[in-house]
Amino acid sequence: MNMTAIPYWLLQVLLIPALSPFFIGVTRTIKARFQNRHGASVFQPYRDFWKLFHKDEIISEDASWIFRVAPYLIFAVTLVIGASIPLVSTALSNTLTGDLLVVVYLIALGTFFLALAGIDTGGAFGGFGSSREMMVAALTEGGLVLSLLTLALISRSANLAAISANIDSLSFTSFTPIILAFISFSIALLAETCRYPFDNPATHLELTMIHEAMILEYSGKRLALMEWASANKYLIFIALGANLFFPRGIADSLDFVPVMLALLLLAGKSLLFCAAIAVIESSIAKLRIFRLPDLLFTSFVISVIAIGLVN
């Protein structure tokens, strides 16, 4: 690795945690407009995290070290994933941890500790949140792996940066499986990032919550880390959706101008994703929990069809 690449690698590692609160803020603002509210500033999540980091913390006396360690580990895992996926340039191809399965199972690692932390305090909410989270996560995995695999088979590589580069160079002839895989991936995106119709990121009503139920006992810095990690995961999925399925504009070198253009394009694409998610969240109702598997199996079946179309 040459020395000139180091600033770009720093950009790659820090991009996700730096921008993720912004995109959460954008999504919330768009949703607020749909509800005829003015809504908070798009930078409100930064202020929230800053506030939480400056607060004292209360930890349940029943909690073990799992509860204390989990926020750090979960946040760290999102950093590793953020560094492993294609963001601005396919030249930052990470062959060590950039495999699609590595990313999928790193996400599972975060979910595993999140669910354990939910059980750890012994409250009634945390346990049910964990149970629902693991149910959704387990059923999402099939659709997620197979939708990414469709791209891997088209581009003859399971490395995400290589997928991004290869899909970029494709003609429109192989469009159908990519679109099908994208539909399947979108369903997995909504499920994994705790969005409608799977979860309601805005409530603390016990009937509807999954993610919020698990982190109910957190406060102060650990709550900030948990919320921030969740924001990171949101942006990671959006970036995967943007750069794997619609990679047009991603840089293939480490020159300053193309990378900056790619950065702007990524921001633009991510804003479109946020808008789309906000529209979905504002226009449909949350599904009953036992309806969710139908949607997740639909995601699985669509990606099976997508793979069937790949030669």
Next chain:
Amino acid sequence: MDFLSSAGVFDAMLAVFAAGAFGALLFRHHDTAANLWSNSLAIVGSATGLIFSGVALFNGTVTAFGADSTLPLLSFSIRIDQLSAFFMLVISLVAIFCSVYALDYVRHYYGKYSIGVLGFFYNVFIVSMILVVTAHNALFFLIAWEVMALASYFLVIYERRESTSIRAGSLYFIMTHAGTAFIIIAFLLMYRTTGSFDFGEIRDGIAAASPLVKNAIFISALIGFGVKAGVIPLHIWLPSAHPAAPSHVSALMSGVMIKTGIYMMVRIYLDILPGTYLWWGLALLIIGAISSLLGVLYALSEHDLKRLLAYHSIENIGIILLGLGSALVFSSYSVTTLAALGLAAALFHTMNHATFKALLFLGAGSVIGATHTRNIEKYGGLIKMMPQTALFFLIGSMAISALPPLNGFFSEWLTFQALFQGIVGFDVITKIIFILAIGSLAFTGGLAAACFVKAFGITFLARPRSDQAAQASETNVLPRLAMAGLALLIIGLGLFSGMVLGTLTKVTASMTNLHGVQAADVAQFESVSIQNGFGETSMPALFIGIIAASVAVTVVVAVLTRKRRTETGPTWDCGSDLTPRMEITATGFSRSLITISRGVLRPSSETEIEYHDANRYFPKIGTVTMGLHDIYQTYIYKPLRDLTTLLAAQFTKVQSGNINVYILYIFLTLIGLLFFMDLQS
């Protein structure tokens, strides 16, 4: 170094185990002496086996020796090639840790059951497993196989005053012998073509067999060894037999004994009859997909900790079969690099499952020893009473859930990569089956994680749910030492997966048709790359990445919030009194997943309510009984049993009890045989 893998060392190992077994019987009136003698010698014997097989594996030496017997066709012939050495290594490795654990664990049985008998069968069990994977003569193999079955049977019924143990043992006894019958058929078919029971001669001559015979060998070996491996629907003995045995024996049975079935499948399908028919591999893929998915679903519905682990063995055997099945498919297409990749994935997962399943069973043994119950609903909060056991169990849980950076992730990654390769470039049936196998593996991974969040969370986290759990205490030093060793092994196998894979390629390269084939390339940072970089990953990079990021986050946050205080307080629960009944139960945790998969699992639920009044408005006591319908019993085994009983009833008519009639039978048989001989010549 070569002398370490010579016949003398192997004989010395046999002698140590024999001394351990018979010495234990001599000391049977003295519990402590019997325990120390049998388990120490088991450690020495396993360590000798470990050194022997390790040297054989790394040096690539093939050792063959034996003695002829006075019986025709039977010879005590031993041959340790790379495949045998690999399985022997796994068996010895796990046996060492289990024996260290046993030194302390069997003290539970002092004064209750005979320690000498336990030590005898324990040593016999280990040595018979080693003989099973090293025997080179089919008849000698069958003897070792039978000794292994009987020794494990007696270990299953060791707690003989428990009626469940006896029932579990009987079921195991019947199933394993039904399996052996099919194995005998497979060997006889081989003998019919080649005229020999020697595996080497069978391999050289089996090509002459007709397609019908080859397919018959495949099917009978699949049933026979499938019973031992515990593939669905032949698994019914496994979830009851493994938990019934003492925990260190459960660890060996689940960790390595079922792998002897896998060993023989590899031996027959890839060494003796390589690349024969496409449908063999596809059949293994389908069986593997079903076993892995159903195994984990049944595990989710269990709330007996050891039965839960036993069902996970079925799941992992399924995953191994997915790797093996892909190897068979690629081998029939003569794509040797991919065949080697699939086999390497299967072998890697075999070894990984042996380590983490042994660790989990030992951890479960410690938990059961501390709480005196196997019911997961009675645990809770044990992480505070048993912090080290909890840490080891967590490592095992993460490994079995295939979470990076531990070893379980790497072998599942390899299996996935092998399956990915089957989608493009082969015919459409192959493609469909590979896609479904990938889907089932993906769902299995997610469900296994869910199941181990339940198993670890309900057992170790939150508050104790019973007095037994509240009064539990940490286990002694030796069991913790054994678990720590296995936990380190799990981390090491993950961290050095590139090196391990390098050794495994020696094993795959020793298979017929795969000579000199390289399954994967290992580059800088132990980065493993397959199919010219289609898939590439580096476990050390993952490991260091996660650790470095965690440390960085911790340091930054600690600096940022150095002036903030952290207090402890009670969990918030809407102002109600916090009792253990507020916590989620194991049944509740998995209920939603069971409800979703009710089509396959067929859950049953009976509600009984007693009312205060005749109008049935005010309930007094309510009981809900939840379980699963045993579809295998209803649709497969009960009809089979009824048929057997019916046939047996017909045969009783032959038995008149009159001695003259029996002499007539003998006479008629002799006449018949004479005519038969005449026809033959």
